[in-house]
Amino acid sequence: MAEKREMIKVEKLNKSFGDLHVLKDVDMTVKESDVVVLIGASGSGKSTLLRCLNFLEIKNSGTITIEGKQIEPDKDDLNKVRQTVGMVFQHFNLFPHKTVLENVIEAPLMVKKMKKDEAVKEGKELLAKVGLAEKADVYPSKLSGGQKQRVAIARSLAMKPDIMLFDEPTSALDPELVGEVLSTMKELAREGMTMVVVTHEMGFAREVADWVCYMHGGRIVERGHPDELFDNPTEQRTQDFLSSIL
Amino acid sequence: MPSISHLLETFANSYPIFLEGMWLTLRLTAISILIAVFFGLFFSLLKISNVKVLNWIADVYIGVIRGTPLIVQIFIFYFGLSNLGISAFWSAALGLALHNGAYIAEIFRGSIQSIEKGQMEAGRSLGMSHTLTMRRIILPQAFRRALPPLGNQFIIGLKDSSLAAFISLSELFSIATTQGARTFDEMTYLMIVAFYYLVLVLAFTVLVNMLERKLAASD
Ligand SMILES: Nc1ncnc2c1ncn2[C@@H]1O[C@H](COP(=O)(O)OP(=O)(O)OP(=O)(O)O)[C@@H](O)[C@H]1O
Ligand SMILES: [Mg+2]
Numbered sequence: 001m002a003e004k005r006e007m008i009k010v011e012k013l014n015k016s017f018g019d020l021h022v023l024k025d026v027d028m029t030v031k032e033s034d035v036v037v038l039i040g041a042s043g044s045g046k047s048t049l050l051r052c053l054n055f056l057e058i059k060n061s062g063t064i065t066i067e068g069k070q071i072e073p074d075k076d077d078l079n080k081v082r083q084t085v086g087m088v089f090q091h092f093n094l095f096p097h098k099t100v101l102e103n104v105i106e107a108p109l110m111v112k113k114m115k116k117d118e119a120v121k122e123g124k125e126l127l128a129k130v131g132l133a134e135k136a137d138v139y140p141s142k143l144s145g146g147q148k149q150r151v152a153i154a155r156s157l158a159m160k161p162d163i164m165l166f167d168e169p170t171s172a173l174d175p176e177l178v179g180e181v182l183s184t185m186k187e188l189a190r191e192g193m194t195m196v197v198v199t200h201e202m203g204f205a206r207e208v209a210d211w212v213c214y215m216h217g218g219r220i221v222e223r224g225h226p227d228e229l230f231d232n233p234t235e236q237r238t239q240d241f242l243s244s245i246l
Numbered sequence: 247m248p249s250i251s252h253l254l255e256t257f258a259n260s261y262p263i264f265l266e267g268m269w270l271t272l273r274l275t276a277i278s279i280l281i282a283v284f285f286g287l288f289f290s291l292l293k294i295s296n297v298k299v300l301n302w303i304a305d306v307y308i309g310v311i312r313g314t315p316l317i318v319q320i321f322i323f324y325f326g327l328s329n330l331g332i333s334a335f336w337s338a339a340l341g342l343a344l345h346n347g348a349y350i351a352e353i354f355r356g357s358i359q360s361i362e363k364g365q366m367e368a369g370r371s372l373g374m375s376h377t378l379t380m381r382r383i384i385l386p387q388a389f390r391r392a393l394p395p396l397g398n399q400f401i402i403g404l405k406d407s408s409l410a411a412f413i414s415l416s417e418l419f420s421i422a423t424t425q426g427a428r429t430f431d432e433m434t435y436l437m438i439v440a441f442y443y444l445v446l447v448l449a450f451t452v453l454v455n456m457l458e459r460k461l462a463a464s465d
Pocket of ligand 2 (some may be wrong): 046047048167168
């Protein structure tokens with residue numbers, strides 16, 4: 001079998017906010033169809049790492065290579081890069097003044113200049129895929145948290161990204177709504193989407209993650225297959241963290 | 247105090263000329279507020295931009311307008327612009343527009359900044375540019391939030407338009423004073439004009455409330 005493509009390659013990534021050094025020499029490679037789960041204590045830099053990957057935050061040093069192309073924020077068209085790297089947020093961030101379908105077709109229409117009927121057709125297919133076909137014409141305020149997050153996933157997929165980033169997609173949800181979002185994500189993973197997911201849903205990680213990274217103090221201190229990392233962590237810090245959340 | 251019957255009688259006799267004045271007042275207010283909304287939007291964007299000079303320009307504009315009386319601004323416009331052959335109506339309209347624009351700029355700035363940071367991030371993460379996200383996502387929401395204070399500013403603008411009487415525009419207030427002076431019956435005409443303003447403000451308030459309710463359908 002041919003070697004899988006490298007979708008994301010991060011080398012010696014550093015990011016500071018003022019005096020606060022948040023990411024320290026982070027190295028990470030994500031291959032095609034990989035599902036990577038990032039775990040770590042609050043403040044360890046998980047969100048910052050994710051946000052550097054789609055350039056919502058701009059690194060201080062190091063390199064980020066997306067699908068073989070090293071991206072330089074001051075030279076490259078980041079809007080173009082972001083079309084291939086979708087992101088799903090903890091608080092959904094749906095557009096409240098637009099209906100569910102309008103949320104989904106906004107970027108295809110405005111950025112890709114897709115024809116309206118084509119965008120609507122694809123949008124409806126995506127909504128059907130996340131199980132929300134019948135909600136196309138309602139406003140987000142009428143949806144449950146789980147439904148909102150599934151719309152957000154559909155909205156992101158509408159740009160046909162090659163990579164999807166998820167920042168704690170279920171942690172703002174009531175417990176009974178977590179499952180529906182995770183199963184949507186599992187389906188995406190099965191279809192071969194390359195995903196980087198910040199989550200503390202260990203069941204999800206065990207089931208779909210190819211590997212798990214444990215972050216501590218701005219570094220990835222341990223990485224491995226979920227079963228290995230969860231059952232036999234080599235680092236004391238990883239053990240402490242795992243026992244604190246289980 | 248004029249008697250009720252005298253008030254009603256004068257009201258009935260004077261309404262054609264007051265309606266003319268009201269029409270001028272409405273035109274003046276509508277045009278000046280419309281232009282003021284554009285000024286306001288423009289300066290609110292300067293104010294929130296990352297470019298220091300632009301912030302500074304907006305600060306100077308807002309500072310000067312807030313720091314000087316409207317009547318002085320109207321006179322400056324009147325004397326400045328009449329030399330250029332611009333009519334009293336347009337001098338007043340532009341003066342009022344520039345004045346209200348400063349307040350509307352602050353209204354927009356507040357409402358734009360009240361939109362959650364996640365909205366811009368969501369737009370950007372979909373590959374939309376900053377400008378596109380501003381136009382399609384942030385501003386439409388900010389407009390909605392600005393509607394109640396904008397309605398309020400419109401009412402202030404409506405009442406402030408009475409100052410145009412001092413540059414000889416025959417809007418509502420000026421009609422009341424000229425009729426009053428002609429008949430030596432100032433009090434009656436002032437009460438009548440107060441009534442007209444009140445009706446306009448109430449009608450406008452109802453209109454804004456209806457619009458708000460309609461827009462709130464999505465929330
Ligand atoms: N825009 C910012 N400006 C200043 N400091 C920031 C900013 N964003 C994050 N930080 C700080 O950087 C550190 C790492 O934050 P980050 O959000 O990446 O952590 P996290 O691992 O995602 O935590 P959590 O589990 O709480 O989401 C924290 O100390 C945070 O306060
Ligand atoms: Mg986080």
